[in-house]
Amino acid sequence: MxxxxxxxxxxxxxxxxxxxxxxxxxxxxxxxxxxxxxxxxxxxxxxxxxxxxxxxxxxxxxxxxxxxxxxxxxxxxxxxxxxxxxxxxxxxxxxxxISARKLAEAEIAHLAFYDGLTNLPNRRLLLDRLHHAIAKAARSGSHGAVLFVDLDNFKSLNDTMGHDMGDRLLEMVAFRLTEVTRETDTVARLGGDEFVILLEDLGVEQQQAMGNAAAVAGKVLDSLSCCYVLEAHELRSTPSIGVVLFGTEHHTINDLLRQADMAMYEAKAAGRATFRFFDPHMQVALAASASLEADLRHALQRDELRLYYQPVVDAAGRVTGVEALLRWQHPQRGLIGPGEFVPQAEKSGLIVELGQWVLEAACRQLVRWSEDADSARLTMAVNVSARQFRHAAFVDGVLAVLDRSGADPRLLKLELTESMLVAEIDEVIAKMTTLKAHGVGFSLDDFGTGYSSLSYLKLLPIDQLKIDRSFVHDMLLTRHASSIVRSIITLASSMDLDVVAEGVETREQWSALEAFGCHAFQGYLFGRAAPAAELALEHGKAVLPGDDVFCTHKEAAPAAMLDLSI
The missing domain is CATH 3.30.450.20 (PAS domain)
Incomplete structure (x- = not known):
């Protein structure tokens, strides 16, 4: 040397x-x-x-x-x-x-900040820019604005013309939004048919800023209301827009987005195809949130929460595990999905108690399944929120539940989201390592849709990556989505991680994922989420609605119906 x-x-x-x-x-x-x-x-x-x-x-x-x-x-x-x-x-x-691996990493890293369908900034990048915009407005005295844009009747378009046409429309909407805004503005897609526009430097005077924001909202309204031509079909779609100003006063990111969202719903209530500015009187909506929180606390006390389970299967269609999904059996409103109450639980801090309840119920179910040879080796995936994971007593709480229930920790898999990797990575690793030493496994949920820090990923004791359903849905429709799915599978293979593809709805998707090298699947094709008593398990095979027993040969399996109520 x-x-x-x-x-x-x-x-x-x-x-x-x-x-x-x-x-x-x-x-x-x-x-x-x-x-x-x-x-x-x-x-x-x-x-x-x-x-x-x-x-x-x-x-x-x-x-x-x-x-x-x-x-x-x-x-x-x-x-x-x-x-x-x-x-x-x-x-x-x-x-x-390692050129192929680096290419896969680069493609996945891009997903940390940009939406895979429209290539607009995603929620994470928007929040970062909004944080800087608020600080800049406070220093300079110049106002800014947040425009929350939601497409009217978008669900009807998806239902009648198919998701592929819906995606094409979203791409055209993204293009039109960038055409009517300045290069210095941020146009972001939050998800679904929701877009946010961040405007800066609208003027020092509030009335001037309001006029400039209204002018942009008017341009957006006119542009998005024009006819769309999609595969020889002429479609019309209008937006409802909520606008909120920010300036030298104290603002939080969550407040601005919530206020813009409230204003958008006011626009919908006014007949759609219009825009509304946030009015402080809209804060009465907060009373509804407080009522929901109170109801949720009663739900814990009155044993109104339920766990549903969705199967995870291998390449032969054999059930290898389940994901535990929370439901609320409300005495007046009936069965409520988590999307209606989990955000409020997160905001209020009640998510820690909810998460503990879910963990207890899931471990008790594991013990019951251990008494039957057909279900004794089923793994149980439990979602953990960022706030729950960061709680000081989280690790002790998990170990205490395992000890009380007698559940096998090797069958428990905690599903984390990428948002947990944003800060305090050393603490995250320490908690995961402690639980890992007791046999608990870890899965990174919705991989690629949030903060994909590959440098952190290789440090974490992760066992599994879950490909987000949006990529699975798009992979047969766009080369971009197909490349992303391939890249995630390649990356996981190079890091000796398992991969589960979520949202598998058709045999074509299943076959394509197998060809890419994926060996575990979850989605309506293999079974809807159901209570344990209704979960179809027979000799390790899943049962589809309308079938007797799920066939291990894909050619014999009928297409599953998409149930949007779940």
């Missing part, structure tokens, strides 16, 4: 597009083939290894291929010979072409 001479074999030469003879005939200088900006990191990794021989050398950098492009290389090695003075003489190692 004193002369920094590098000797490679034929495979290393071929990786760069050369034969071994060609490479040595060219008198190559290996450092000269490394991309200049990567040399510092490579040298730092080498210096760390030389300073501490117990640590292996490992670095990732780019090298110039014979054809001219850069390829990513993973280099690993260790000093194997030193002189009497301890000076390194010889080092052995390997190089691996």
């Amino acid at each position: 004193k002369n920094d001479r590098c000797i490679v074999d034929g495979r290393a030469a071929a990786m760069l597009g050369y034969t071994l003879d060609e490479l040595y005939a060219a008198s190559f200088e290996w450092r000269g083939m490394v991309k200049p900006e990567d040399i510092a990191g490579m040298d730092a990794a080498l210096a760390a290894h030389l300073a501490d021989g117990s640590r292996s050398y490992e670095a990732e950098y780019r090298m110039r291929h014979r054809a001219g492009q850069w390829i990513w290389v993973q280099s690993r090695g260790r000093v194997v010979e030193r002189d009497a003075g301890g000076v390194p003489l010889r080092m052995l190692g390997t190089r691996m072409d």
